[in-house]
Amino acid sequence: MFRHQKELQFEVKVERPDAVLARQVQELLGGQFGEMSVMMQYLFQGFNCRGEEKYKDMLMDIGTEEIGHVEMLCNLISQLLDGVSPAEQIEAAKDPMTAAIMGGTNPQHLIVSGLGATPKDSNGVPWNSGYIAASGNLLADFRANLNAESQGRLQVARVYEMTTDEGVRSVFRNMIARDRYHQYQWMAAIAELEEKNGVAVPGSFPPEAEMDSQQHAYEFWDLSAGTQSSEGLWAQGSAPDGTGDFMYLKDPLPIGKKPNPNPPHFSTHNDINL
Structure with a gap:
């Protein structure tokens, strides 16, 4: 069972609208390594988890937190689009320099979502479930999770450098800090499973089972x-x-x-x- 709480995990308050930045933030929301991907990845790993309850509980904890991160980014994109009307954009675009800048905006924010976030990346490509891994093998999945958090934190850090808006940067700093913890978390879980089942996946197919092919493993x-x-x-x-x-x-x-x-x-x- 899920229950929505109206308050956000961290404060989201931008200093000024920025339609170009709103488009860039879409990558952090609906891109391959965005918050939608880790949200769905952790939740489906948790839904399908069999065995030790602590792993399922951990996956559901972090998956639910990522739902909150998706909500935070949707709020951030909405605030970045506040006060932007089609008429104002058309009028502003008559200036050549402004038109060049507005070429970086996302027209779907006006046409499709009415100045709201969309489940797509920064180029308007829809998010898809092929981005996630939920294999049923915890060690394999946790390694995929570590990669997802590494790539996600890298991308947030890059977008952080694209703005001087302190309100936006504050949101990003909180996300970067959480992504750092999540990397620690997956490292700890991976180390625990490696100690238990070995470092190669799947541990249920040991080296000796490779028989005459075992030499090629080295x-x-x-x-x-x-x-x-x-x-x-x-x-x-x-x-x-x-x-x-x-x-x-x-x-x-x-x-x-x-x-x-x-x-x-x-x-x-x-x-x-x-």
């Missing part, structure tokens, strides 16, 4: 010009789980044979030379 194949990649920890030393040692392979040769597929049935009308 080989770094140099397949591009240069040998600088040999200097990384991924090409020397031991695997994180201690099951083997890495090996650097310079100019590796293919192990398989050249494929020789059978011609398709004539009824497919493929253009091939028989």
